Amino acid sequence: MNKNSRFFGALSAYEEFFYPDTDLYELPDHLRVVLAKNGRPGIQLLLKTDALSLPLSFESDAFSVEWYRMKAIPVEYNTGDGQDQGGAMVLENRPAQKPAYATHLAPFTVYDCLEPIGDVLEPENGLAALYFRLVPKAGLSAGTHAAVLHIGEYVCDMTAQVYGVAIPENTFPVTNWFSLKAIAHFHHLQEGTPEFYDMVRQYARLMHSIHQTQFYLELNDQCIVSRDPYMFNFDYLEPLIRCFLEEGLTTIETGPLLSRGFLPNGMPDMYTSRFSCAMVPDVYLDTPEGYDITVRYVQSLAAFFKAHGWENNVVFHIHDEPDIHCPPEALEPRKQQYYLAASILRKYLPGVKIIEAVSSAEFRGGVDIWVPGTPGYEQHKDAFDHLIGLGEEVWTYVCCSPEGHWLNRFLDFAVLKGRLLFWGCAKNRISGFLHWGFNQFENNMNPFLGTSCPNRTGIGTNFPCGDSFIVYPGTDGPWPGMRLEASRRGAEDAALLRLLREKDEAAHDALIARVFRNNSDYNDHPALFADVYESLLKQLSD
Numbered sequence: 001m002n003k004n005s006r007f008f009g010a011l012s013a014y015e016e017f018f019y020p021d022t023d024l025y026e027l028p029d030h031l032r033v034v035l036a037k038n039g040r041p042g043i044q045l046l047l048k049t050d051a052l053s054l055p056l057s058f059e060s061d062a063f064s065v066e067w068y069r070m071k072a073i074p075v076e077y078n079t080g081d082g083q084d085q086g087g088a089m090v091l092e093n094r095p096a097q098k099p100a101y102a103t104h105l106a107p108f109t110v111y112d113c114l115e116p117i118g119d120v121l122e123p124e125n126g127l128a129a130l131y132f133r134l135v136p137k138a139g140l141s142a143g144t145h146a147a148v149l150h151i152g153e154y155v156c157d158m159t160a161q162v163y164g165v166a167i168p169e170n171t172f173p174v175t176n177w178f179s180l181k182a183i184a185h186f187h188h189l190q191e192g193t194p195e196f197y198d199m200v201r202q203y204a205r206l207m208h209s210i211h212q213t214q215f216y217l218e219l220n221d222q223c224i225v226s227r228d229p230y231m232f233n234f235d236y237l238e239p240l241i242r243c244f245l246e247e248g249l250t251t252i253e254t255g256p257l258l259s260r261g262f263l264p265n266g267m268p269d270m271y272t273s274r275f276s277c278a279m280v281p282d283v284y285l286d287t288p289e290g291y292d293i294t295v296r297y298v299q300s301l302a303a304f305f306k307a308h309g310w311e312n313n314v315v316f317h318i319h320d321e322p323d324i325h326c327p328p329e330a331l332e333p334r335k336q337q338y339y340l341a342a343s344i345l346r347k348y349l350p351g352v353k354i355i356e357a358v359s360s361a362e363f364r365g366g367v368d369i370w371v372p373g374t375p376g377y378e379q380h381k382d383a384f385d386h387l388i389g390l391g392e393e394v395w396t397y398v399c400c401s402p403e404g405h406w407l408n409r410f411l412d413f414a415v416l417k418g419r420l421l422f423w424g425c426a427k428n429r430i431s432g433f434l435h436w437g438f439n440q441f442e443n444n445m446n447p448f449l450g451t452s453c454p455n456r457t458g459i460g461t462n463f464p465c466g467d468s469f470i471v472y473p474g475t476d477g478p479w480p481g482m483r484l485e486a487s488r489r490g491a492e493d494a495a496l497l498r499l500l501r502e503k504d505e506a507a508h509d510a511l512i513a514r515v516f517r518n519n520s521d522y523n524d525h526p527a528l529f530a531d532v533y534e535s536l537l538k539q540l541s542d
Contacts, residue, residue, distance in 0.1 A: 007154045009047040009128075014526035015416040015486055017103065018044050018111045020072050020127065027154060034161045034534045036496065037140055040133050041160075042485055044070065044111070047128040051152055054128055056119045060147035062160065063134045068114035068480075069121055070129035071472075075411045077452050078106040079464040081404035089400050089461045090452055101405045102412040106465070110411055112481045113448075113472045121151065128152075131482075134160065142541065163537035165496070172422075172431070172494040173213040173395075174487075175253055176438035176470070178203060180240075185444060186473030197239055202477040204247035207438070210488035211495075214251035214315060215244040221279055223300075230280065230293045232300035238308065252310060253355065254301075255317030257294060257341045258285060267458040273330035275319060275337045285337050294344055302349040312351035315369060318342060321357050325459070335363060342366045357397055357434065361387060371395040371434050374424070374519040375402045381428075388429050395432035396425060400455075400463040406520045409435075409483045411451055411466035416524045418483050422490030423516045426497035427509070433491070437468040439478070447472055493533070499540055507539055 007027040010018060024046065033041045047054075058065040077090035078099050091099075091106075098105035114131050121128050130151060142164035149156040180191060183203060189196040207215065217240060223232045241252060258275040260268050261282070276290065277283050279297060283290045305311040318341045322334055342354055355369035359376035361383040370387060377384055377396055388394050398408045398421065409418035425433060441447065442454045445468075453468035455461065470484040501508040514532050516522045523529075 007047060009045060011043070011045050011156070012526075013041060013043045014530055015419055015489070016044075016526040017415045017482060018046055018070065018129070019104070020109055020111070020125075022046060024048055028156065030157045030159070031149075032159045032161065033134065034163065034530075034537060035134070035136070036163055036492075036537055037142060037166045038136055039167060039492070040135055040488075042131055042133045045128070045130040045132075045151065047123075047130070047151060047154060048126060049123050049128050049152065050126060051123060051128075054121045054123065054152035055150070056121055056130070056132075057150040058132070058147060059150075060145070060158075060160075061137075062140055062145040062162075063136055063147060066133040066135060067117050067119065067121070068131040068133070069117050070111035070131050071113035071115055071448075072109035072129075073112045073411065073447065073472075074107065074109050074449065074451060075104070075465045076107045076450055077462070077465055078102050078412050079403050079408075079410050080461075082401070087403075087460060089403065089455070089464055092461055099404075101403075103414055104412060106412060108412075112411060112415075112466070112483060114480045114482065114485075115474060116479065133485075136162070161534075163541040165499070165537060165540040167492045168495045168499065170211070170213055170250065171498060172211065172425075172433075172491050173251070174211055174433050174491050175214045175216060175435075176207065176212055176487075177216045177218075177434075177436045177440065178207075178438035179440050182439050182441040182473070186441070187477075192236075197243055199477065200240065200243045201247055203439070203471075204244045204249060206471060206478050206480065206484075207244075208248040210484055211491040213249060214253045215249050216253040216317075217241070219254055219256070219278065219301075223297075224279055230296055232279070232297050234301055234304040237304070241308075241310070250313070252305075252314045253317070254314065256319050257298070257316075257345060258319035258322075258337065260319075267456075270325040270457060270459060271327055271330065273327070273333040275334065275341075278319075285341060291340075291344075294341065295348075298344050298348045305349065311349060314349065314351070315353045315355040316345060316349075317355060317357075318345065318366070319356070321359070323362050324357075324359050331362065335366070338363060338366050355395075355434075369393045369395060369432070371397050371432075373397055373399070373402070374406060374421070377428070377430070378519055385428070393432070394430050395434055396421075396428075396430050397434040397436075399436050400453075400460075400467050402519070403464065404520075407522065408464075409466065409470070409487070410464040411483075412464075414524050414526075415482050415486050416526055416529055417522075418486040419490040419493065420516055420522055420524060420529075421519075422487075422494040423497070423512055424519050424522075426494050426501070427512045427516055433494075435470075435487075437470065439471050439473065440468040441473070442468065493536070496536055496540060500536060503540070511536060511539070
């Protein structure tokens with residue numbers, strides 16, 4: 001007999017979203033979770049209650065617990081069904097029916113935001129929304145461990161099956177681009193102050209917790225100290241870089257060298273065939289003045305890195321997406337200018353690796369770390385697989401596209417899709433992942449009020465809901481989201497799958513095939529995925 005028959009709600013250790021309108025049922029009196037020895041599984045619980053507050057406790061000799069209140073976040077638009085930025089990235093006119101690739105018909109709300117709390121939970125509108133993460137204690141052994149969850153009067157016995165494998169650290173590199181301006185704005189801080197750097201450290205700590213290995217500091221005209229002649233100084237970056245390195249991230253990611261320039265209306269010249277200097281966008285690179293500016297820029301940057309012993313710890317973006325929004329007649333001129341910029345960079349900073357988001361393999365010899373979007377990879381799979389076979393490093397990324405049935409991490413998609421992206425990396429022998437949106441709150445958008453990011457490119461509609469962020473600007477620091485948790489676990493999966501591939505490549509491929517075939521053909525059923533994940537842990541423990 002269920003001793004909790006008087007409690008109604010929802011309880012899940014699956015990779016899935018809960019919603020304020022999630023169907024409630026008689027809560028179970030037992031829950032089983034599986035994990036690696038250093039895994040950190042998360043559990044969601046909705047509990048119908050009239051209480052104003054509920055005490056929380058977790059009895060376990062094997063785990064401590066991190067408690068979070070789940071906050072419902074608005075999703076004002078459904079995502080479009082294309083894969084190109086030139087199209088309708090969000091459906092501004094509400095469709096008559098829910099798109100087949102979406103979880104709900106917008107507008108709706110979803111429990112994505114996780115507010116850290118103590119051991120008391122305050123319900124809202126008669127519903128307690130709880131997320132808690134198990135944290136294994138040092139030296140946890142493989143085997144079955146018992147625990148007991150208490151939330152108010154509701155009691156749930158838990159069984160944690162710990163498998164005899166540990167998730168490797170820093171074997172699958174990840175970067176999420178972030179906004180320093182958004183950190184300052186939402187936390188009411190002045191950039192450059194001790195309080196600001198303390199907050200940056202909190203963000204860096206959260207990045208490190210999801211296995212992010214490198215951090216992108218996008219250069220701007222703050223580095224210009226003279227304009228006649230142009231001279232540059234990068235000392236202002238030192239305290240920022242130390243924040244990230246001291247919090248465990250390992251690689252400085254920076255750039256750019258080139259700019260598309262701007263149209264008379266102030267919008268980027270997306271289709272240009274002639275790049276200009278990143279810091280002086282009205283001067284073309286392929287002019288004597290442009291060459292002089294770029295050389296001085298790179299010389300100063302190289303001297304800064306060398307002075308701190310960081311010169312061999314740098315990856316560099318010359319120009320984001322150089323072959324995207326590129327008319328056919330512009331490709332060869334762009335390549336020539338890109339190679340010129342690459343030669344200048346490598347001349348003065350020979351230890352650098354050039355990393356670039358691309359859609360094709362056209363920039364051979366200019367790029368060290370290729371980062372195609374998932375549609376670009378699928379379209380040019382043979383070319384990118386050939387590069388991998390040559391020993392070159394190929395990552396992947398998603399952003400405001402692809403849409404529709406393609407895997408991505410938008411708020412109207414199943415949260416599991418963001419985790420399956422990493423299984424696609426493993427399947428295709430892709431060695432890293434990039435995303436542009438950690439906390440990119442454009443034009444002071446407030447994610448607690450609206451989640452569709454304004455689009456400053458002049459192409460297409462607003463960006464899809466949730467595209468520009470996976471964390472929330474909390475009252476006391478960054479708050480994680482469920483999509484951040486999915487990304488964390490995805491990076492862990494990629495590291496574990498690499499272990500399995502080294503152990504038994506055929507078993508690795510067969511296991512992935514149960515849930516992933518390509519980036520638009522997959523099975524995102526949470527129960528099936530949980531079964532496949534346990535098989536992964538079991539095969540690594542045998």
